[in-house]
Amino acid sequence: xxxxxxxxxxxxxxxxxxxxxxxxxxxxxxxxxxxxxxxxxxxxxxxxxxxxxxxxxxxxxxxxxxxxxxxxxxxxxxxxxxxxxxxxxxxxxxxxxxxxxxxxxxxxxxxxxxxxxxxxxxxxxxxxxxxxxxxxxxxxxxxxxxxxxxxxxxxxxxxxxxxxxxxxxxxxxxxxxxxxxxxxxxxxxxxxxxxxxxxxxxxxxxxxxxxxxxxxxxxxxxxxxxxxxxxxxxxxxxxxxxxxxxxxxxxxxxxxxxxxxxxxxxxxxxxxxxxxxxxxxxxxxxxxxxxxxxxxxxxxxxxxxxxxxxxxxxxxxxxxxxxxxxxxxxxxxxxxxxxxxxxxxxxxxxxxxxxxxxxxxxxxxxxxxxxxxxxxxxxxxxxxxxxxxxxxxxxxxxxxxxxxxxxxxxxxxxxxxxxxxxxxxxxxxxxxxxxxxxxxxxxxxxxxxxxxxxxxxxxxxxxxxxxxxxxxxxxxxxxxxxxxxxxxxxxxxxxxxxxxxxxxxxxxxxxxxxxxxxxxxxxxxxxxxxxxxxxxxxxxxxxxxxxxxxxxxxxxxxxxxxxxxxxxxxxxxxxxxxxxxxxxxxxxxxxxxxxxxxxxxxxxxxxxxxxxxxxxxxxxxxxxxxxxxxxxxxxxxxxxxxxxxxxxxxxxxxxxxxxxxxxxxxxxxxxxxxxxxxxxxxxxxxxxxxxxxxxxxxxxxxxxxxxxxxxxxxxxxxxxxxxxxxxxxxxxxxxxxxxxxxxxxxxxxxxxxxxxxxxxxxxxxxxxxxxxxxxxxxxxxxxxxxxxxxxxxxxxxxxxxxxxxxxxxxxxxxxxxxxxxxxxxxxxxxxxxxxxxxxxxxxxxxxxxxxxxxxxxxxxxx
Numbered sequence: 001x002x003x004x005x006x007x008x009x010x011x012x013x014x015x016x017x018x019x020x021x022x023x024x025x026x027x028x029x030x031x032x033x034x035x036x037x038x039x040x041x042x043x044x045x046x047x048x049x050x051x052x053x054x055x056x057x058x059x060x061x062x063x064x065x066x067x068x069x070x071x072x073x074x075x076x077x078x079x080x081x082x083x084x085x086x087x088x089x090x091x092x093x094x095x096x097x098x099x100x101x102x103x104x105x106x107x108x109x110x111x112x113x114x115x116x117x118x119x120x121x122x123x124x125x126x127x128x129x130x131x132x133x134x135x136x137x138x139x140x141x142x143x144x145x146x147x148x149x150x151x152x153x154x155x156x157x158x159x160x161x162x163x164x165x166x167x168x169x170x171x172x173x174x175x176x177x178x179x180x181x182x183x184x185x186x187x188x189x190x191x192x193x194x195x196x197x198x199x200x201x202x203x204x205x206x207x208x209x210x211x212x213x214x215x216x217x218x219x220x221x222x223x224x225x226x227x228x229x230x231x232x233x234x235x236x237x238x239x240x241x242x243x244x245x246x247x248x249x250x251x252x253x254x255x256x257x258x259x260x261x262x263x264x265x266x267x268x269x270x271x272x273x274x275x276x277x278x279x280x281x282x283x284x285x286x287x288x289x290x291x292x293x294x295x296x297x298x299x300x301x302x303x304x305x306x307x308x309x310x311x312x313x314x315x316x317x318x319x320x321x322x323x324x325x326x327x328x329x330x331x332x333x334x335x336x337x338x339x340x341x342x343x344x345x346x347x348x349x350x351x352x353x354x355x356x357x358x359x360x361x362x363x364x365x366x367x368x369x370x371x372x373x374x375x376x377x378x379x380x381x382x383x384x385x386x387x388x389x390x391x392x393x394x395x396x397x398x399x400x401x402x403x404x405x406x407x408x409x410x411x412x413x414x415x416x417x418x419x420x421x422x423x424x425x426x427x428x429x430x431x432x433x434x435x436x437x438x439x440x441x442x443x444x445x446x447x448x449x450x451x452x453x454x455x456x457x458x459x460x461x462x463x464x465x466x467x468x469x470x471x472x473x474x475x476x477x478x479x480x481x482x483x484x485x486x487x488x489x490x491x492x493x494x495x496x497x498x499x500x501x502x503x504x505x506x507x508x509x510x511x512x513x514x515x516x517x518x519x520x521x522x523x524x525x526x527x528x529x530x531x532x533x534x535x536x537x538x539x540x541x542x543x544x545x546x547x548x549x550x551x552x553x554x555x556x557x558x559x560x561x562x563x564x565x566x567x568x569x570x571x572x573x574x575x576x577x578x579x580x581x582x583x584x585x586x587x588x589x590x591x592x593x594x595x596x597x598x599x600x601x602x603x604x605x606x607x608x609x610x611x612x613x614x615x616x617x618x619x620x621x622x623x624x625x626x627x628x629x630x631x632x633x634x635x636x637x638x639x640x641x642x643x644x645x646x647x648x649x650x651x652x653x654x655x656x657x658x659x660x661x662x663x664x665x666x667x668x669x670x671x672x673x674x675x676x677x678x679x680x681x682x683x684x685x686x687x688x689x690x691x692x693x694x695x696x697x698x699x700x701x702x703x704x705x706x707x708x709x710x711x712x713x714x715x716x717x718x719x720x721x722x723x724x725x726x727x728x729x730x731x732x733x734x735x736x737x738x739x740x741x742x743x744x745x746x747x748x749x750x751x752x753x754x755x756x757x758x759x760x761x762x763x764x765x766x767x768x769x770x771x772x773x774x775x776x777x778x779x780x781x782x783x784x785x786x787x788x789x790x791x792x793x794x795x796x797x798x799x800x801x802x803x804x805x806x807x808x809x810x811x812x813x814x815x816x817x818x819x820x821x822x823x824x825x826x827x828x829x830x831x832x833x834x835x836x837x838x839x840x841x842x843x844x845x846x847x848x849x850x851x852x853x854x855x856x857x858x859x860x861x862x
Contacts, residue, residue: 046159047152055143057081057099069152082148086114102146108134111153129153176253178272179260184208184225187269196276198245213242225257228270234258240274252281293445296324300449305456308463310338314358317427317453323362325445326429328409331358331417331453333425335380337461350393354425355380363408363432389414389426396423398443401430411437415446417454424454424461470533471496483510485518486787487603489717491691493699495664496710505532505594506662506710507540511547514828514839515793516603516721516785519547522615522660522714523596526637535567535592539638543598550830553598553611554645557638560596561613564639567592593639597632597660601652604785606720608658609649613638616666619681620650621657627684629677652718657687657694664709665702676702691715725752727784733773741769741782745792748784756845757790760823767816768794768838771802778835789825790842797835 049069054060059082062074070077070086077085083095091113102108112132133149176193178186189204197204197212209225210218221240228235235257244251253274260269304316314331321329332354356375375381383389388399392414401412412430416423427450431438438446475494483490490510505525513519521543525536542563546556595615601608610618610630614637621627633646652658659680666676683701684694695715727748731737742762749758765782771794772780778797785791802817820827824840831837 047155049150051077051082051148051150052137053082053099053103053146053148055103055139055145057083057103060145066150069150088113102134102136103144105136105144107136108132131156176272176274176276178204178274180225180270180272182229182267182269184222184229184270193274196244213240217241221255225270228257228259229267232259232267239277249278251276252278289441292324293441296320296445297448297452299324300452304453305459308460310457310460310464311357313453313456313460315360317449318358318360321429321449322360325442325449326413327363327432327435328361328430329359330356330375330428331425332375332381332428333357333417333457334423337424350390351382351385353380353382357425383426389428392416393423393426398447400438401428408432410435413438413443413446415443415450417450417457419451419454419458422458424458427453466530470530473530473533473537479509484788485510485512485601485603485716486516487606487718487720488518488601489691489719491695491715493695493711493713495699505536506664506712507536508660508712508714509540509543510714511544513547513550513600514791514826514830514841515837516787516791518601518603520599520601520658520660520714520716521547521596522662522712523594523638524615524662524710524712525592525594527592535564535594538567539564539594539596543596550828552647553600553609554647556598557596557611557613557635557645561636561638561641561645564592564594565641567639593637595637599658599660601716601718603719603721603787604726605651606654606718607649607651609647611635611645611647613645616661616663616677619659619661619684620652621659621684621687622653623655623687627657627681629681654718654720655687656718657684657691658716658718659684660714662710662712664711665698665713668709687717691717721785721787725786727782729782731769731780731782733779735773737773737780738766738769741765741780744782745784749790752786754786754790754845757842760842761790761792764820764823764840764842765792765794767820768792768840771816771838772796772798775800775802776835789844791839792842793837793839795832795835795837799831799835801829801831801836802838 047065047069049065050063051059051066052061059077059080062072062077064074066077067073072085083092083099087095095112098108110132111129113127113129129152131151131153133151135147135149137145137147139145173190173192176196177190178193179188181187186204186207189201191201194201194204208218209221212218213221217240221238224235224238227233235255238255238257240253240255242251242253243249254277255275256273258271259267260271262268300317300320303320305313306316307313310333314333317331318329335353335355338355338357356377356379359377383393388401392399393416396416396418398413398415401414403410403412409430410433412428415427415429417425417427427446429438429446475496479492483492492508492510494506494508505523505527507521507523507525509519509521511519511521521540523536523539523543525532525539527535539560542560543556546559551559594613596613597610597615597618598613599608599610599618610632612632613635615634617629617632617634619627619629630648630650632648635645636643661680663673666680667673668676671679679702680698683698687694689697695713698713699711727744729741729744731741742765745761745765746758749755749761754761769780769782776796776798781793781795783793783795785793817827820840823842825843827838827840829836829838
């Protein structure tokens with residue numbers, strides 16, 4: 001705004017000065033030309049000042065704008081020579097000539113360098129460049145003077161730069177730019193914006209955001225524009241969605257908004273800078289989809305296949321895909337594979353029966369009508385031959401399933417589950433209306449997810465098959481039914497590991513020995529799977545064989561240790577013995593280790609002899625006493641070799657309870673062995689209860705974590721033979737002892753009411769006593785035992801074992817042991833600490849096994 005220079009004594013703002021007063025007082029048609037410029041005029045941006053020079057060439061008037069431009073007050077400036085004050089010394093001579101010309105009445109316009117006067121502290125004044133317009137005037141006395149109009153050239157250059165930048169934005173910028181006024185109308189648009197929305201930049205003047213955007217989006221943007229205009233807060237990267245003329249493609253823009261002010265600081269509008277980010281948004285969606293798919297695959301790798309159960313694995317697949325990938329999904333597996341068939345019929349044409357093993361939905365708990373026929377989980381069904389699902393099973397390729405009319409499902413993928421080139425089932429993924437339909441990327445992801453799940457399901461199927469076979473093998477090697485033993489009440493439990501763990505090598509056995517004795521065995525082969533089950537079967541067979549030899553418990557374990565060492569060696573036991581001092585070749589042999597406790601119980605004396613090979617100690621509960629663990633030296637596990645085994649003999653009171661068990665009963669990942677043993681001992685509180693109830697109570701009371709390992713539990717209650725069921729006599733070594741032995745036997749059998757056995761028993765007793773007289777040594781002992789069978793034993797001090805041979809027709813003797821074998825149910829001999837014992841066994845009358853007629857047996861010898 002131009003101004004009339006004020007007197008040096010005036011200090012008020014020109015806007016409040018005489019010119020404003022004159023404008024207010026003026027009238028007539030020329031009033032409009034004498035109004036103050038409104039805010040926002042060019043003079044708010046250009047630094048303009050004025051001063052006047054008197055006839056003497058000195059400053060006589062100094063405006064307030066001059067004070068602001070030069071930084072010198074009127075009191076200091078009035079009366080000074082402007083050339084001396086503002087012009088460098090080397091330019092002063094030329095400047096004085098120009099001043100003389102001006103005072104002679106000539107106008108002058110030019111650019112003059114100037115320097116501010118030095119400061120009071122001696123600091124050199126700032127240099128500048130000014131455009132000066134000098135107009136000659138006359139004073140009231142008629143003397144010549146001049147009025148100077150000064151413009152700061154630096155401000156002009158800045159305005160030129162701003163104009164060039166503005167022109168670049170509106171004409172050259174690759175971004176859409178709008179200048180929006182306070183009425184939220186477009187004041188100006190650049191060429192880029194016009195090229196997108198059509199027309200020229202002038203065609204967009206006066207338009208609002210509702211002319212470019214959908215109504216809901218326009219309302220949101222308008223509210224944002226008002227907020228920016230009111231608060232002055234800038235908006236960065238606001239996403240705006242809309243359409244451009246002539247295209248149905250949805251476009252996306254990133255918009256930056258900021259309020260624009262005039263030179264006086266008054267808001268005059270909003271600047272809009274927009275960038276088309278449609279391609280960037282598409283790339284971002286692709287990248288987000290790729291990240292989502294990768295995250296989904298990572299989650300699938302972490303969550304699918306943690307269980308070796310088929311149904312659980314199928315549910316794990318659905319837990320991953322619903323709702324992250326689809327809205328509902330199903331898994332159908334071939335029924336034949338589930339029941340163990342290797343290749344189910346109809347696999348080639350996709351018509352075989354399938355079982356629905358898993359279903360998951362994010363929108364409903366029941367199958368939707370648009371997802372196909374409603375099939376309950378666990379139901380068996382099949383797909384029609386011409387259906388997309390059957391085609392997917394037949395070709396092993398994914399298929400799109402057309403949606404049903406009126407259903408909620410709009411897109412379905414039928415993906416075959418292929419593992420090792422074998423189709424094991426079908427997975428279906430569906431998305432409801434409102435979700436994005438499946439694309440090629442989704443189809444590839446579905447195939448990858450189904451393939452991963454199929455491999456896990458096939459592995460689970462193969463493991464289940466192996467587990468079942470190992471379990472069948474293991475059960476076939478365990479005692480069938482409820483074992484029976486003389487003088488013992490037996491109860492047992494065997495619990496194999498669940499399907500998630502391999503079959504172990506736990507076993508137990510109850511072996512009847514001569515003389516109404518019983519061997520109790522519990523063992524555990526280290527390792528799992530078929531290897532452990534087979535090793536367990538071999539060891540159990542070896543134990544039974546060694547037990548029939550009537551060896552002492554320590555001898556049985558020593559022989560069993562040698563057998564265990566030979567299991568992993570190609571050359572067997574002898575090769576294992578030779579290789580004991582040499583490094584073991586891992587490729588040719590395996591280490592088989594096992595623990596075992598072997599006990600022999602004599603029902604006559606109620607004494608039990610234990611030997612232990614690294615197994616857990618037996619537990620004994622005597623009537624009226626607390627349970628305790630027997631102190632049996634553990635020894636080394638079978639298969640280690642080189643260490644002898646010790647025996648411990650314990651007399652068991654009548655009614656006592658003996659428990660043998662494996663570590664699966666008392667040890668788990670959550671409970672250490674010591675805690676489990678104490679809990680087991682604490683659970684055996686009442687030995688008088690029925691043994692079956694005691695077994696159930698122990699399994700229920702102990703936190704066995706069943707499934708982590710096999711559990712074998714063998715419990716026996718002591719019921720010794722009554723005294724009246726035992727006949728025991730000592731005979732001198734003389735011929736009369738044969739007849740005396742027959743008499744003792746006859747009398748005892750009559751007392752027991754076994755008259756039908758008298759003749760046979762007398763004959764066999766006579767043969768055994770005669771052999772003892774002829775081939776034995778020392779005193780002869782005769783013992784009859786009555787329990788479920790009749791057992792007769794003849795003892796002597798001789799070490800030579802009787803050997804049965806076939807007598808020739810011309811031989812007068814040698815048929816005694818043949819006769820014993822023909823007439824008895826079983827017979828044999830065993831070593832004793834002081835000699836040997838020869839025995840035979842006869843079934844009781846009325847039993848399932850009939851008696852052999854002695855006459856027919858004698859005739860059969862000839």
